[in-house]
Amino acid sequence: MTEPDILDQAAAWRSGGKGVALATVVVTWGSSPRPVGSQLAVDEDGAFVGSVSGGCIEGAVVREALDCIADGAPRLLDFGISNEQAWDVGLACGGKVQVFVERVE
């Protein structure tokens, strides 16, 4: 594993004075590329480490994370084939995931 640890990176960004959000896979249905508990940390500039889907919804999650850093409100995001936005971001793999996004206070 060469990628930095997600929580360590989140703490490092935070102690460097940056706004940080954490996204966590909290529920999955059907085929899902990343297990429950997978995390992604995002800083206020949009840099991120970790993964919640193996790539297909990261863009949308990062956008929500940036909004979350701005307004501080936690969010519960649903992605799945029944979700228009999910089609847009490419989660056509038949799985559904629910992702919790929160700001590191």
Add this chain to the structure above:
Amino acid sequence: MKSDTLALLRAERAAKHPVALATHLKSGLERLVWPDRSQGALELDDAALAAARSALRDDRSRTIDTAAGPVFVNVFNPPRRLVVVGAVHIAQPLVPMAAISGFQVVVIDPRHGFATDARFPEVTLDTDWPDEAMERLRPDVRTAVVTLTHDPKLDDPALAVALRSPAFYIGALGSRRTHAARVERLKALGFGDNEIGRIDAPIGLDIGAVSPAEIAISILAGITRTLHAEPAA
């Protein structure tokens, strides 16, 4: 997540303490849950705490339903380890089986003829004396220890360190008669019945195992059962 929570979570993870982070998905309030205590702003009733600890035991993060709405329990367990004392025939199938099952495996055997890379590829071999190696490895609550050498000079010092550790599983290969003699030796070392009772002997689940691979299955099954067992009330 509060910065305080993040700092404590990282410290606990670094210390290899099992801990779960429970987060209320509406409010973001959170509570850290250890096997024996918990702390945080999120109120959890006994049922929710039990469910969080069950997730911790099962090593599976999950969302639980509570009276106050869904709470996500993210499990941060240290890696499972298996310490095998004795680079013997049974250890050869046991090592890859345990690795596939998610254990970091270390094999201890000071006899260089046994502990060779050719016999044990792709596993950490430790050729120190078992008690010295065990003191260094510091078995924790996510560690299983099995002694397989049949030689009291090697098995007993390892068992003595294991019995003074919080290892979740301690197993010793040998017949009932062998174990009875071992119990007497451990008593002579000052261990009491409760401590000695932690040793699974004869080792593993009774599945009629005969071959080394079958005995390895029996050992791994015994470890797995203990890993997921409800704690004694």
